[in-house]
Amino acid sequence: MSQRQRRVARDLAVFIITTFALVIIVSANRDRNNVNDCRRQIDHAAAALAAELAADHQLPLALPLDSKLRNDRTHYNYAPASLAVSGDHGEPAVVYCTAPHALLTRSNGRHVAIKRGRSIEVSWMTEREFREQSERLGCRAAP
């Protein structure tokens, strides 16, 4: 291999490694922004729903989303009628991401807002944790 060929091969390897690293960094950043946006929205919804519970009101039929945030109703599964059935027993999920966030650099997962008494707590669950707890939380694990 001539010196010129070695240099071209080295430059090509550096280019491929740099491109790969950039794809990972950009994807990880996109994943983090998506998860953070979802968290802000579900935190907003959970606070609004907790306020309704505290005031002894029925939960609204439509999920209260913050219009200033990216709001995609189909992203969340919200079924207030099923909570009425469970009443004060158990700790049902009030709202959760309909589908898991597909992440490149860490385990896929969802945000889940769980009703505990009159408060609603939001937590992040990996897809495995979600599936393990979905029955107890009253969630449909699919899709």
Ligand SMILES: [Zn+2]
């Ligand atoms: Zn989400």
